[in-house]
Amino acid sequence: MAEDFDVIVIGSGPGGYVTAIRSAQLGFKTAIVEREALGGVCLNWGCIPTKALLRSGDVYEQLGHLGDFGLSAENRAYDFGKVIARSRKVAGQLNAGVGFLMKKHRIEVIEGTARLEKGAPAPKVVVALKAGGERAVQARHVILATGARARTFPEIGLEPDGERVWTYREALVPKSAPKALIVVGSGAIGIEFASFFRALGSEVTVIEMLPRILPVEDEEVSAAAHKAFERRGIRFRVPANVKKLTRSKAGVAVEIEAGGKAETLQGEVAIVAVGIVGNVEALGLEALGVKIERTHVVTDETGATGVAGLYAIGDVTGPPWLAHKASHDGVHCIEHIAGLKPTGLHAPIPGCTYSNPQVASVGLTEAQAKAKGIEVKVGRFPFRANGKAIAAGETDGFVKTVFDAGTGALIGAHMIGAEVTEMIQGFALAMTLEATEAELQATVFPHPTMSEAMHEAALDAYGRVLHI
Known part of the structure; x- marks a missing residue:
């Protein structure tokens, strides 16, 4: 029997829908199964709407400090219903955007809840359709991207x-x-x-x-x-x-x-x-012989589960539970299936907390590096000594860099302060390119920017800091 599709992706979060798009780009006839809303938890109930809420909170809080900037406004207030409505509107807009991308790449969206049954060359996918009834589909490759949910007690x-x-x-x-x-x-x-x-x-x-x-x-x-x-x-x-x-x-x-x-x-x-629990229930994984540990699917670095034709990516495979990591996993998985040799399999994965102040990091902490027996050189630079931060009234926080003393390689970077979630990618890029202290110290950082603190932290690790 001929397969209905080359690739079926189960779950349309940042891992699933990105995998489906890359699959279509590679010429595979692709379908994606989603039981709730395109974009998954991240877009509809996580990453995106929370950032919309946090932005509203930040703006409201900043209004309380207008006097610091020589400004004033009366009767500061908020409409909580409108704050929530804005966040839902943002999520809805991006949900529609994912739907457009599916159409653009001719990816068939199957609305319903999937379960797997034995089949060849990959497990058969049986979907309990939202509209009622069931639909059984077969593909050469099936990729699980079912994500995870909050742990409760x-x-x-x-x-x-x-x-x-x-x-x-x-x-x-x-x-x-x-x-x-x-x-x-x-x-x-x-x-x-x-x-x-x-x-x-x-x-x-x-x-x-x-x-x-x-x-x-x-x-x-x-x-x-x-x-x-x-x-x-x-x-x-x-x-x-x-x-x-x-x-x-x-x-x-x-x-x-x-x-x-x-x-x-x-x-x-x-x-x-x-905590987080992987969404592995009611998929039929146990009957197929898929290995599950602590509610997460066990895979190799390509996403393979050990069951012929079945792969898994993203949060359902374990930490770090991050949207960008799931997308990264998915691209590598489908490129492996296509016979390509994907690069950056072990690229450093930054983590961000969008609080006030923000927190961002990539690579090893100082303690983790030392625990691995690595001799380190550590640099620090506070935003209170950064011109742009002072002008913006955002002097809380600092940048910390961790270098391998033997090779000079940047092995970790840690930041707290305003908009550090937008700056951490600079260190992630440096680590991906295997930059050493020499490249970072030689890089020209624009002035005045808060990113200059990144440069100063790299200089400080080697006793060359300029503005302290």
Whole structure:
């Protein structure tokens, strides 16, 4: 029996739809299966709408500091419904954009929920269609891009109900900003929502079980972020373990243990942001013999699962759970299928937290490098010594660089401050090109820009810093 398609992609998030586009570019007859909305969680319920909310929060917060710039405005206020509506409009616009891209590349979109059954040369895809009924389709290659979702803990009350306990999804469409918010988890998702709601005036408390917030970041950045967020009025309980969450008509009570002492925190709403679970259920993976570890599909570096014709990419395969990593995975996977030799399989993956201040990093932290036995040279440069930052009133934060002392290679970069999420790609590019301190020090950075702090941090690692 002839195949219906060359490639079927299951899931249309940043991994899935990018993979489908690249597949079509390579000449494959391609279909994509989506059970909810094109663009997946990132575009509809994650990356994009949260940034729209954060932008509204940042603008509102900045209005409170107009006097610092010799300006004034009266009656600062916000319409929460319009703030939420704007974020949904942004998501809707991009959702439509993905639909246009599917049509442009002649990718067939099959709306429904997929499951896999044994077949050849790849598993058969059976779709329970949104419109009703089923459709079975066959391809030479099937790529799973089903993503992941928030981990919940119903046994201690950390389970969303849409009213008193939210995950990121419920937090994107509330009817009003809570007066008192408790955020469980201080990773990027938890910190971003804490930052947004604090900007609108909510009392915010963040609980983290590990010894420091943003635990995947460099320790110096983590400490600086903690202090910066506290200055904005965000409270922290670190380290602390959540024992139980209890709901009531008035709000939530979260019982924690911190420093050996029991404490109960009161809030109107709690957000659960304490981990990720891969979307592997009801796909038929176990029957096919697909290996799954800790709710994530196990693959090799090409995305192959070990089952003939079946691949997996993005969040469903494990950390880092990042949209750009999923897209990167997908392009490599389909190019491998096409017989190409994709480059950059192990390119460094930057991570960003879009809070106020922002946090961005790529590569190894100083502690990770030392743990690997690498002798390092470390450079730092504060934004308070950067002309553009001073002029913009954005002097909080710094840039930190980590070099291999033996080879001079840049192996890590860590930043906290205004718009550092827009600057980290410079270091990512340098690492991808295997730049050493010599190339970075010789690069001409435009003046005045905040990016000059990147140059100074590279100089500082070798005792050549100019403006301190």
